[in-house]
Amino acid sequence: MEAGKNRLKEPAQRMEFAKNDVADDLINNISQYPHAFVLACVMDRQINAERAWIIPYKVASEIGGPEFPKFLNASLSDIKSIFLKNKLHRFNDVMSENFYLAVQRIQEDYKGLASNIWDGAPRSATIVIRFLKFKGVGKKIATMAANILARRFKVDMQDHYCIDISPDVHVKRVFARLGFISKDSSEDELIYSARELNPSYPGIFDAPCWDIGKNWCRPSNPMCEKCYLSSYCPKKI
Numbered sequence: 001m002e003a004g005k006n007r008l009k010e011p012a013q014r015m016e017f018a019k020n021d022v023a024d025d026l027i028n029n030i031s032q033y034p035h036a037f038v039l040a041c042v043m044d045r046q047i048n049a050e051r052a053w054i055i056p057y058k059v060a061s062e063i064g065g066p067e068f069p070k071f072l073n074a075s076l077s078d079i080k081s082i083f084l085k086n087k088l089h090r091f092n093d094v095m096s097e098n099f100y101l102a103v104q105r106i107q108e109d110y111k112g113l114a115s116n117i118w119d120g121a122p123r124s125a126t127i128v129i130r131f132l133k134f135k136g137v138g139k140k141i142a143t144m145a146a147n148i149l150a151r152r153f154k155v156d157m158q159d160h161y162c163i164d165i166s167p168d169v170h171v172k173r174v175f176a177r178l179g180f181i182s183k184d185s186s187e188d189e190l191i192y193s194a195r196e197l198n199p200s201y202p203g204i205f206d207a208p209c210w211d212i213g214k215n216w217c218r219p220s221n222p223m224c225e226k227c228y229l230s231s232y233c234p235k236k237i
Helices: 004-009 021-028 032-045 049-053 055-063 068-072 076-086 092-110 124-132 139-151 169-177 187-197 202-215
Strands: none
Touching: 004 092, 021 032, 021 055, 032 049, 032 055, 032 068, 032 124, 032 139, 032 187, 049 076, 055 068, 055 076, 055 139, 076 092, 092 124, 124 169, 139 202, 169 187, 169 202
16 A cells, blocks of 8 residues: 555656657657557456557558547548558457547547546546446456556546456456455456545556566565565465
8 A cells, every 4th residue: 555655645647558759758648649558448458458558559650640630531441451451459340440430439528628528627426437338348448448547647636446457467466465465356256345445546456466476575585575465464375
């Protein structure tokens, strides 16, 4: 919780989403190109994260630029052709349609300005449910998007109650080894455990636990001596 709170207090930081400087510049620029962030979130499904988050940049390169009107002017056929030609996703047919429909929803529901999803300091539940209305977006991606907006981009919200922890494999492993959940627990058990521990902002554990799980608390040969939770960990799993 302390590590999560410290991250929340930090100034807005540039994130390496796609591990591509130009693509990451685009996604991080939520003041000028908020649709790039939203579209990347929609694409983050059953493929490597870097591959998903580079898709808006790849599409922008094909349609002549990252401005929203250029996305809007692309037909479904255009988008599908771009996905198939560049093999952008594991599920090119389905996800190209989801991409196209996301652009249409941004236009119809948010007047072509994706930042209207989070502008005006709405409740966290409002942001989550707005992301859930995009085709193909489930609660994992919706809460992840809200968490990034709060933690990294410092978007004002009335509360953080509905920003859940993401049921990532690294996060789940850390919670299990700390004894909060069982090794074979469901995603719901992880989510409700985080809610029990910090109901005002369950997702506060997300980034610290992901870092711990990826860097030290590995599936085999964990580097416990380097982990700042080592003295609290039962180390039974």
